[in-house]
Amino acid sequence: MITPTGTPRDATVLEARGVTKRFAGITALDNVDFTLHPGESLALMGENGAGKSTLIKVLTGVYQPDAGELHLGGTTTTFARPLDAQRSGISTIYQEVNLIPLLSVAQNIFLGREPRDRWGLIDFKQLNENARTLLDTYDIHVNVRRPLHRLALGMQQMVALARAVSIDARVVIMDEPTSSLEAREVETLFRVIGLLRAQGIAIVYVSHRMDEIYRVCDSVTVLRDGKSVHSGLLADLPRVELVSIMLGRSVEKTKRESLTAFGSARTSSQAPTLIATDLTRKHQISGISLEIRPGEVVGLGGLLGSGRSETLKALAGVMKVDNGHVRVGGRLVKNGSVSAAIRAGIVMLPEDRKAEGIIPNLSIRDNIVLAALPRLSVGGFTSRARQDAIVDVFMKRLRIKATSSSQLVSELSGGNQQKVMIARWLAMNPRVLLLDEPTRGIDVGAKAEVQALINELADEGLAIVMVSSEVEEVVEGSARVIVLRDGSVETELIGDEVTEHHLLSALVGEPITVTKELP
């Protein structure tokens, strides 16, 4: 058998045999076999918590396996630490961006490989120049001197990508690289992947987005509950079948439970729950006004830098506005105060789960009740019984996979952390729910659940605003889409206008004549 690039099938570049990895109370990987051929582009699939990230960490020396072995180019090997793997030509973009926030873009890209001047000091001029050249090759436009933490999450991910490809790699591993990327950036990413493959570099790609998988990858390995349950070519595998393997359900059952679970989106005629008037903040947003009614799901569309996330932040009191105001149920909400917004019933699921959402050192329970804590306490003392009453409900309702509610949230898989965040806000009984990328990193099964949940909440009378970089999700989930461009409202799509076609053309600000092929 021959791989797409023409190397014999039995030559492997990276292999895992019988790998097992246990954490306290859980077997994350159970006797897993994994094979990657030169030039292959392999999708690693599985539900949240199936063990994908753990497998990647074992393959790259972050974790040591409890059993089993790794082969690199046919010979047995061990990676004592990530650097060893990197030196052996395995380059990785981890699920959570792990660059150094205070260093500049250029420093991050060449960390540990900085060009030196004749005094042995870092040659910053050369460094910045190299970084710029590299980023230009991939059409990534950013000031290389800026500290990383000042960039949007998507841009940080692009920097991580640039770092990964700048290392002479034989294998590039990407754990959910697109979850924080913009449609346009995703295209850039795919172009980079194309270039890598042309050079015969093997790729391991983790994503919960089916479209991407089928576009980028030629083969697939599926993990379920820590076991490898399927390996094969993607071309032979219809989508439903893949999903049914992932979920461990029959194809018929998977077909019945349709893959996106948004019901029919409705508009509402009740008096608006939230009215924002003329929200303005210099260089960020200008003159944004909107109304959200109870039971309504409103999508906020726009490209990166259009002010979507900023608008949500202004509504949630996270960002102070220079001008304009927000009312909930007719009452004015104090400008720039998160706690005032929360008291008024506005809560926001932030975009950057790692930096702005979870508190890693606390348990699942403590994370869920964090915002609701004063309400669940008696005279300043916490009440375990009251907490558990809420925590248990949400852990079941959102199907959070964990050993118990006392487990550290940092030990959960990315998707389950996201569910913990959602639970934190639902526990507040909000009136207005602002969702920034609500299904980021969530697997197909859970995604349908979250979407169904959003519907359910809307039915219960919540006013919901949703930002998503997945056009499909915005279109299916919202009855109304407010499109932003350059920080102000460009247009609003209502009813029949809410289609992918309309949204895409509104996003770029010009009519699209050729409809994009969407599988």
Place this chain on the structure above:
Amino acid sequence: MAYLQQYGVYIAIVLLLMYNAAFTSNFISVDNFRTQFIQMVPVLIVALGMALVIGTQGIDLSGGAVMALAAAVIPLYIGYGLIPAAAMAIFAGCLIGVANGAMIAFIGVQPIVATLALMVAGRGIALVVANEQLKSVTNPTILSLGRNSIVGVPYSVLVAVILVAVVALLVNRTTFGKQLVAVGGSRRAAELAGLPVKRILMTTYILAAALAAVAGIVATARLGASVPSTLGNLIELSAITAVVIGGTPLTGGKVKVVGTVAGALLLQLIAATLIKNNVPDAYSQITQAVIILIAVYIQRGKLAVR
């Protein structure tokens, strides 16, 4: 390794006791333990406050200065009795806590810088208040706090036990305690969850100062004199050591109260062991330094594993 991180301090205490039982004469005796407990009280009380501050990912270098200020204030009000004098001493200490908290929470000064400033300024203020004088304290109530016992338990130790219980309750059972570690775990996330982060930080530094003031009162009672020039000098460092070897990471987000008690006890036992075996003071300081290094190394291991 994980085991060592969690129980290392207790293992060390047991080993040290076993060593002393075998080789140091008169070590395992009620009298000696009473003395050891009395001696560790000030460090322990300062360490309790330090544990809270470190839990918020901060640090407080002004503990010794607060002790000195408390000591300086006592002679001024002791004429009204112990309670009013203690109240004024604690109040004065809290003012330093307010200064720390205000700089850190509202202005955004780094904790190490802010509290370093108060470490220097606080002792200066103490000396001004005391007119740079050493005063002996003769009030019998305060002296009895330093010297007498109730059913064999010295009053000062009793004070420490009560404070340990209160702080443990605060950390483990109150809303404030949970919020405090949340702020230490991720300040940004805590802010976005609507927690009153500034108020929490402010309160924490005030609590730490109040505790240090109590330590100053107890120490003054024991000395029978107000010695603002040297009281509590460098006690912050012992307190930090006790907190860290007790398993509270310097990176915040966690507070181990019982561990802190064990840490303070271990420091005390090491000092006593060295003294009782006639090891010069300089070596005992070097030993302390080595322990800090080991403790921090073990803690760092924990972060790397995560």
